[in-house]
Amino acid sequence: MAKASPWQRVDEFVPKTTFTAQDLQLIGSRPGATDYAPHTSVIALVGVDRQMVREIGRFDSVGRHAERNFAQDLEARWGEYVRSYYREVNGIPPEQAQGKHRFEFLAKITRGPCGECASALLATRARVRAAAARAYPNVTVDLAIRSTGVYGKVGYTYNDPARGPIGNEPQNPRAGQFQIWRLLQQGISVGILTLDDPATQAVRDTLDGRRQWYIGTVNRELRDLLTAIKNKTVTF
Numbered sequence: 001m002a003k004a005s006p007w008q009r010v011d012e013f014v015p016k017t018t019f020t021a022q023d024l025q026l027i028g029s030r031p032g033a034t035d036y037a038p039h040t041s042v043i044a045l046v047g048v049d050r051q052m053v054r055e056i057g058r059f060d061s062v063g064r065h066a067e068r069n070f071a072q073d074l075e076a077r078w079g080e081y082v083r084s085y086y087r088e089v090n091g092i093p094p095e096q097a098q099g100k101h102r103f104e105f106l107a108k109i110t111r112g113p114c115g116e117c118a119s120a121l122l123a124t125r126a127r128v129r130a131a132a133a134r135a136y137p138n139v140t141v142d143l144a145i146r147s148t149g150v151y152g153k154v155g156y157t158y159n160d161p162a163r164g165p166i167g168n169e170p171q172n173p174r175a176g177q178f179q180i181w182r183l184l185q186q187g188i189s190v191g192i193l194t195l196d197d198p199a200t201q202a203v204r205d206t207l208d209g210r211r212q213w214y215i216g217t218v219n220r221e222l223r224d225l226l227t228a229i230k231n232k233t234v235t236f
């Protein structure tokens, strides 16, 4: 029996990998409780020409944030994803493909990217784009993220080479907001990981009400930030 292709049509996509309820416990069950998720997780996918998609896998914060583990995998394996797409979908190697094809790598993140992770994602995209341009001139590579919210760790400071230190303060995560602005400025698509996403839907109803409410709150704050950046009513 032929092995099923890991590529699926976007409109028929059914995720095999989903977040767990533990991944989405962004806050404790009550004030002062420490039963929130101690880690960040990423579920990554790759899409082609907005028609075909496949899962890459799941990455966790082990020693360093999950986004950086995803970036490392992308840098090592992007060529494998490009080649396997052409072989499995078109039946030819990518060197023989006609026309232009756009690959988009998407990272769904249970929190928001910190400054170091945003830097790693941007550097990885630049290196992958350069390598792809050399190997497959008809292929472009884009990067997108979907995060629940903004990186909000209180006391965190990001040292921007041009602007100097930008800090997170209680109720005002400027450093985290700056990363979203920065990624958008650099052409990375930023979306919101809600509890309606295919990667979260299955466990939505197992989260208690307080945690559902909190995710809705950080989702809304990110949505407001994206609107403010688009309308240029927030500046850095």
Ligand SMILES: [Zn+2]
Residues within 6 Å of the ligand: 065, 067, 113, 114, 115, 116, 117, 118
């Ligand atoms: Zn990080």
